[in-house]
Amino acid sequence: MSGFDATDHALLRHLAGDADQSAAALAQLMGMSQPAVWRRLRRLEQSGVLKGQRLVLDREKLGFGVTVFLGIKLSGKGGMLLEDFERAVTAIPEVQTVEHVLGMYDYRLRVVARDIADFERILRRRIMALPGAGDVEANVLLSEERRPGPL
């Protein structure tokens, strides 16, 4: 699915940085008419390219001082096991993202915790207790940046 041009890409780039901008503000920024911006935004939404919005919060101010990425290898294989694991892992509130991956791990998780002690509690009580969880590797996030991508 394509058929989006450079103007659509520019709109996406602006919205990826700040989704709060009105069609009027975008129109002014891009030197376009407001109805033209509206039409493009609608098309981007309807086609699913604009999937939604994410609220950006200051994690530290909310008391989440630690973000850890976990690579998890399942100890056995089988369709049943994957479903059980996925259902259980997505229910853990501190687990922000779950990706099924191919490579040296089966799943990649993003986990937030108040501090390292809190992370240890989550790891021992919740992650290690997941059905099928085998080898676990943890890497503590130091910095992250999202890039605009090929737009």
Add this chain to the structure above:
Amino acid sequence: MLDDLDRRLLRRLQTNPAMPVAELCDAVGSTAAVTSRRLARLRADRIILGKEAIIDWSKLGYNVEVSLRVGLDKTQSRAFDDFIAAAREVPEVIEIQTFLGRVDVRLSVIAKDMTQYQQIYRARILTLPHIADIEALMQVARIKSDEVLPV
């Protein structure tokens, strides 16, 4: 610092950042005046930093996403700075994260297909400075991606 109402607002807004204020008031059981004041304060205190649009890259034809875990040559004092500066120049890199752990830096790379991925990997990734080792995890599916903080 945050009370119960702030937390309820943040929980609602995280799951639906585009929720209109009227609906938000109903959901948290508060008046429009109080809700608007709280939201303004959460923004003024820089707890809410803004909103980002979520782009579905697969809808733009980018069907491959690979997570590259990179170990850097730490005998080079500028390894991190040089590597990150060069990675920013690759348009297909949509995320750059640094870690404390076995992995030093992780890049999320998107491509239209495996052929294009191979080209990017050979021409743009393997040529990045100070790489000591590199491992790839290919994304099969996103199981959970809301990144909601359990406030």
